[in-house]
Amino acid sequence: MLRLEQGLLLECGQHLAPLDIAYRTYGTLSAARDNAILVCHALTGDQYLGDTHPLTGKPGWWSRMVGPGLPIDTDRFHVICINVLGGCMGSTGPRSIGPRGEPWGTEFPPITIRDMVRAQALLLDHFGIERLFAAIGGSMGGMQVLEWVATYPERVFAAMPIATAPFHSAQNIAFNEVSRQAIFADPEWHAGRYWAHDAVPARGLAVARMMAHITYLSEEALTRKFGRRVRRDPKASAGSTPGGTIGTASLFGEMFEVESYLRHQGSSFVRRFDANSYLTITRAMDYFDLSAEHEGDLSAPFRGVATRFCVVSFSSDWLFPTSQSRLMARALNRAGVNVSFVEIESDRGHDAFLLDEPDLDRTVRGFINGAAEHAGLKAAH
Amino acid sequence: MLRLEQGLLLECGQHLAPLDIAYRTYGTLSAARDNAILVCHALTGDQYLGDTHPLTGKPGWWSRMVGPGLPIDTDRFHVICINVLGGCMGSTGPRSIGPRGEPWGTEFPPITIRDMVRAQALLLDHFGIERLFAAIGGSMGGMQVLEWVATYPERVFAAMPIATAPFHSAQNIAFNEVSRQAIFADPEWHAGRYWAHDAVPARGLAVARMMAHITYLSEEALTRKFGRRVRRDPKASAGSTPGGTIGTASLFGEMFEVESYLRHQGSSFVRRFDANSYLTITRAMDYFDLSAEHEGDLSAPFRGVATRFCVVSFSSDWLFPTSQSRLMARALNRAGVNVSFVEIESDRGHDAFLLDEPDLDRTVRGFINGAAEHAGLKAAH
Numbered sequence: 094m095l096r097l098e099q100g101l102l103l104e105c106g107q108h109l110a111p112l113d114i115a116y117r118t119y120g121t122l123s124a125a126r127d128n129a130i131l132v133c134h135a136l137t138g139d140q141y142l143g144d145t146h147p148l149t150g151k152p153g154w155w156s157r158m159v160g161p162g163l164p165i166d167t168d169r170f171h172v173i174c175i176n177v178l179g180g181c182m183g184s185t186g187p188r189s190i191g192p193r194g195e196p197w198g199t200e201f202p203p204i205t206i207r208d209m210v211r212a213q214a215l216l217l218d219h220f221g222i223e224r225l226f227a228a229i230g231g232s233m234g235g236m237q238v239l240e241w242v243a244t245y246p247e248r249v250f251a252a253m254p255i256a257t258a259p260f261h262s263a264q265n266i267a268f269n270e271v272s273r274q275a276i277f278a279d280p281e282w283h284a285g286r287y288w289a290h291d292a293v294p295a296r297g298l299a300v301a302r303m304m305a306h307i308t309y310l311s312e313e314a315l316t317r318k319f320g321r322r323v324r325r326d327p328k329a330s331a332g333s334t335p336g337g338t339i340g341t342a343s344l345f346g347e348m349f350e351v352e353s354y355l356r357h358q359g360s361s362f363v364r365r366f367d368a369n370s371y372l373t374i375t376r377a378m379d380y381f382d383l384s385a386e387h388e389g390d391l392s393a394p395f396r397g398v399a400t401r402f403c404v405v406s407f408s409s410d411w412l413f414p415t416s417q418s419r420l421m422a423r424a425l426n427r428a429g430v431n432v433s434f435v436e437i438e439s440d441r442g443h444d445a446f447l448l449d450e451p452d453l454d455r456t457v458r459g460f461i462n463g464a465a466e467h468a469g470l471k472a473a474h
Numbered sequence: 475m476l477r478l479e480q481g482l483l484l485e486c487g488q489h490l491a492p493l494d495i496a497y498r499t500y501g502t503l504s505a506a507r508d509n510a511i512l513v514c515h516a517l518t519g520d521q522y523l524g525d526t527h528p529l530t531g532k533p534g535w536w537s538r539m540v541g542p543g544l545p546i547d548t549d550r551f552h553v554i555c556i557n558v559l560g561g562c563m564g565s566t567g568p569r570s571i572g573p574r575g576e577p578w579g580t581e582f583p584p585i586t587i588r589d590m591v592r593a594q595a596l597l598l599d600h601f602g603i604e605r606l607f608a609a610i611g612g613s614m615g616g617m618q619v620l621e622w623v624a625t626y627p628e629r630v631f632a633a634m635p636i637a638t639a640p641f642h643s644a645q646n647i648a649f650n651e652v653s654r655q656a657i658f659a660d661p662e663w664h665a666g667r668y669w670a671h672d673a674v675p676a677r678g679l680a681v682a683r684m685m686a687h688i689t690y691l692s693e694e695a696l697t698r699k700f701g702r703r704v705r706r707d708p709k710a711s712a713g714s715t716p717g718g719t720i721g722t723a724s725l726f727g728e729m730f731e732v733e734s735y736l737r738h739q740g741s742s743f744v745r746r747f748d749a750n751s752y753l754t755i756t757r758a759m760d761y762f763d764l765s766a767e768h769e770g771d772l773s774a775p776f777r778g779v780a781t782r783f784c785v786v787s788f789s790s791d792w793l794f795p796t797s798q799s800r801l802m803a804r805a806l807n808r809a810g811v812n813v814s815f816v817e818i819e820s821d822r823g824h825d826a827f828l829l830d831e832p833d834l835d836r837t838v839r840g841f842i843n844g845a846a847e848h849a850g851l852k853a854a855h
Binding site: 260261262263264266267268270271274275277278279280296297299300303304307310312315316318319320321349351352355356359379382411414 | 641642643644645647648649651652655656658659660661677678680681684685688691693696697699700701702730732733736737740760763792795
């Protein structure tokens, strides 16, 4: 973790200091400092990309993609993953102590994707890394990749935005807003001061996560995984329960497997994530719009940019549909940028970028190796 | 409203008595009692199909479809709309007084779509209507139409299931489950006994409605209606607020128009709907599966059925996609049933069946008039 006392001037005008930046690195930075790959994490991700998560004990979220001999080969590249500004795994966020000597909570300043990127740039400055060999990320991580090139075009040699979009759509915003309202509706949220009440808005955050999780999966994936299979409802079998028959939402003492799966997703999430971080980060995503400062022209931020792009989407992703990635690829084309666009056939929806998708592995490996050759990087030692 | 003291034996095995059935009728029942059209309402609909709603003061939910000279012509047909069993507009439901002399609440027995249909059949018996000329409905109303023919094939001459499915998909169930969890998470729900606390789980029910509302609209419709347009956040302009900057989910004192729209949808809904009814009815939808008793064979319930079908879907409906309607139409075909299938091009999503869609009007008018001719009904008097 790096602490920068000088802090960061945010887009909203507030000056955030000190600034903590929590990160993990994998592989070795070359003497020329030219082999750094920044992997940007998604909304609920964190810097534990390649090693065991300290809270869940689970393997890193992209450990199948990043490691020795893997598509992002740590024998060759120095991989950096940074907990985003506003997060809750060590970087400055709503849980950090603010000017009043207590957690910022809801008084944490509103941040943007660009603020996240500028905080990451400060860490690279600290490492003396002038230029990233590559920036790669999925979903909100892809937004950061796009913002990296838009903000620091000369600092990114190759960029791979995966399953993302150049702006948040009305439907994206709508889902985020409902998840925020679910958190606000939880009395344990205490207007954001739950820490002061030894409370956690667990039920509201769980509902938010459950809803979001549906949007990460395709209908096909849900049907294949669960269909309409039912299982015994533990509550119902426990006899009379708060809520009774409807309360456990069970009929004949059964519940659908997809229900118990979502409940598990919700309850496990609240053990590792902070509600105010969820509010802060979803808001940053909603405000993301690369064309906002350019009268809606998505090409403008990328004119004359030398960064090589590979834009990746998944055919069954309805949260960040292929149409959005294609829009981005076309705008890059119009800007004269070197861009390739790959739609990967998958029926697993948005989450495909986190799952075992051989086509994604091949695409990542091919793009990185091709770019490395172009950059004249020496092969794995 | 009809009260049947003998009540109804439910599929779950419980005997529900007395049974109240609230309904509205439009037009005149012919002497031969052969011109009755049953219109079945959706999850949050009710019997106020063609006249002003007593709680909202708004026009009937299908007043543009049903009336003198309209596609469902009340100069010619006798239209009946019945508040579903488990509802909250007069028919027996969780809000009714149960055996303990207090509202049933969550102890209201779990009901099924077939239970709803069997309650409706009792009302028709009371009217001496042996056979419906037609049964028509969208979404859950369409499930009732399908169940009507499956349960009482000889009692329905023509059937028009619109924007519906022969069973609830894993994704449908998942969204319903999250909406239920949102209600359970509201402390004002009081394990379903909110009436005893002079409370209403308004925030949980509003969150449930907000989420459901997103699924009723297409991404295109949301983009066209709201895009990324922002407006002043009333909370933010009111200065410091509970939740502060993140709490109002606003940046620079703005909010997205789609957010204020959804908040309005949520808050207006809770004034007219009962939370326990929402739980009861969503559960009934989740358990709907026409093939459940037939080893997955969707054709089985319809073999040898003389009812004429017109199955209707909307191209941008992702909650009850065209693929589900096509599945139903093909199963009816395999069963040798007279069925036509129409996919209406619309970018308004699932809600299209409630909106001004000229193609839907033409389809409804054409199917009804054609069937009337076939039935030898005399023309409008």
